[in-house]
Amino acid sequence: MIYNERGLSEETLMMRDVTRKFVNEHIIPFTRQNWQAEWSMKPEGRLPRKILDVAHEIGIRTLGVPEEYGGIALDPKSETLTFAVISEEISRGDCGIAEKMVQQWKVSVLLRNILPEHLKKIWFPKIMADSQFLLAHCLTEPRGASDRWLPYDVPEAMMHTKAVKKGDKWVINGRKQFISNGYDASLYVVYATTKPGAGMTKGTSCFLVPRETKGFSVARCNETLGGRFMNNGEMVFEDMEVPLDHCLVEDIALTKAGVYFRPGKIIQGSKNLGVGVRAYEETVKYVHDYVQGGKKLIKHQATAIRLAEMATKICTVRALLLEASRAVDAKAEDAEVLCNMVKMYASEAVLEVCKHAVELHGGNGMMLDFGIEKLYRDASMYLHMDGTVDVTKFKIVKNLFPETAGKYAGND
Numbered sequence: 001m002i003y004n005e006r007g008l009s010e011e012t013l014m015m016r017d018v019t020r021k022f023v024n025e026h027i028i029p030f031t032r033q034n035w036q037a038e039w040s041m042k043p044e045g046r047l048p049r050k051i052l053d054v055a056h057e058i059g060i061r062t063l064g065v066p067e068e069y070g071g072i073a074l075d076p077k078s079e080t081l082t083f084a085v086i087s088e089e090i091s092r093g094d095c096g097i098a099e100k101m102v103q104q105w106k107v108s109v110l111l112r113n114i115l116p117e118h119l120k121k122i123w124f125p126k127i128m129a130d131s132q133f134l135l136a137h138c139l140t141e142p143r144g145a146s147d148r149w150l151p152y153d154v155p156e157a158m159m160h161t162k163a164v165k166k167g168d169k170w171v172i173n174g175r176k177q178f179i180s181n182g183y184d185a186s187l188y189v190v191y192a193t194t195k196p197g198a199g200m201t202k203g204t205s206c207f208l209v210p211r212e213t214k215g216f217s218v219a220r221c222n223e224t225l226g227g228r229f230m231n232n233g234e235m236v237f238e239d240m241e242v243p244l245d246h247c248l249v250e251d252i253a254l255t256k257a258g259v260y261f262r263p264g265k266i267i268q269g270s271k272n273l274g275v276g277v278r279a280y281e282e283t284v285k286y287v288h289d290y291v292q293g294g295k296k297l298i299k300h301q302a303t304a305i306r307l308a309e310m311a312t313k314i315c316t317v318r319a320l321l322l323e324a325s326r327a328v329d330a331k332a333e334d335a336e337v338l339c340n341m342v343k344m345y346a347s348e349a350v351l352e353v354c355k356h357a358v359e360l361h362g363g364n365g366m367m368l369d370f371g372i373e374k375l376y377r378d379a380s381m382y383l384h385m386d387g388t389v390d391v392t393k394f395k396i397v398k399n400l401f402p403e404t405a406g407k408y409a410g411n412d
């Protein structure tokens, strides 16, 4: 009952099954047998090439790439829902690998919408040709990403990364932090202030930045608590020059990136759900096997209470996710508020699920080689990905009461 297939299309189910096979045959065996790999201090050595090779072979690495360039065309009426279902699957195997993969889809969908034709002809074939080619989306800076999510649309909240047009080039200076795939991507979408003083939604542009651009450097790989296979990174731009046509959206980039943000929140919730599903599945096995006080754990009342809460929370997150995915695919008016509700509810509910999992595993739940504490660490990451929980709550109230809600930043 933990999986609900009602109303899923044949295409979505087929994509789920292919992904599930990949996860069961490649990701779970790899992470279980090599649990130390996530702690390697050489980020490039954490994940064997084989994982991305197989993801590429089965077509899930390049979802979002237009069909004419070799991507798999998903039914647009249920594209977001399909992304949701398969990102949950990958995350059930490992949420860092899921993060690696979903950045590909989210950035590909964005590029599909905003890249000029001549650049599509250059970049989509490159993305298709190399199984290790990764994409990254760079908004966050060392100061205050919440201002962008609210958005707190005043001059002092604008991004510190700046781009200035000089002749036939844009010159970019600044720094981005906390970027998924940031350490090892080949192509980046970078946001920078182009109209200082105009406010974030009117003065921020986005740029296409190939890794080999002069003036671009990766400062470090962030060593994260969970999701460690994502190789989250920090980038620096020093007098970095890109051609004029690499400015993909001038001044109103944050408005145009909506095509990225809504499915992004859904995928965020589903990756989060995948961690909870794994915690539930592992716990179900454990309580049917482990004997305490002369009987299997499942027979103890306290276990039943925890299991019931875990299962109900998972089903609730899934139901809200399905509702929100359908709203996004249908471009419905309530899509925005539902996406924010998913992000908020999933991050709190799944962390609770993982807490129950850790508790029901007793001391084993604390041991690195047992793999349960990893799920708790992984779940905690979602409190601060794609906006913090508190800021998401402000957004929900702003969505529900646009006329009367506060700005929740600066002076009202």
Ligand SMILES: Cc1cc2nc3c(=O)[nH]c(=O)nc-3n(C[C@H](O)[C@H](O)[C@H](O)COP(=O)(O)OP(=O)(O)OC[C@H]3O[C@@H](n4cnc5c(N)ncnc54)[C@H](O)[C@@H]3O)c2cc1C
Pocket: 137, 138, 139, 140, 141, 142, 143, 144, 145, 146, 147, 149, 177, 178, 179, 180, 181, 224, 227, 232, 381, 384, 385, 386, 387, 388, 389, 390, 391, 408, 409, 410
């Ligand atoms: C694992 C991971 C992956 C990420 N991947 C990416 C990525 O690929 N690309 C990208 O651009 N970013 C990425 N991020 C960044 C992420 O979106 C930000 O970390 C997040 O939005 C929070 O921003 P911040 O860290 O600047 O915190 P801040 O905005 O500085 O917030 C700090 C605290 O202040 C609170 N706060 C902020 N404003 C208000 C307010 N007005 N009222 C009350 N409380 C407030 C927040 O809720 C939080 O508790 C990632 C982050 C993580 C952890």
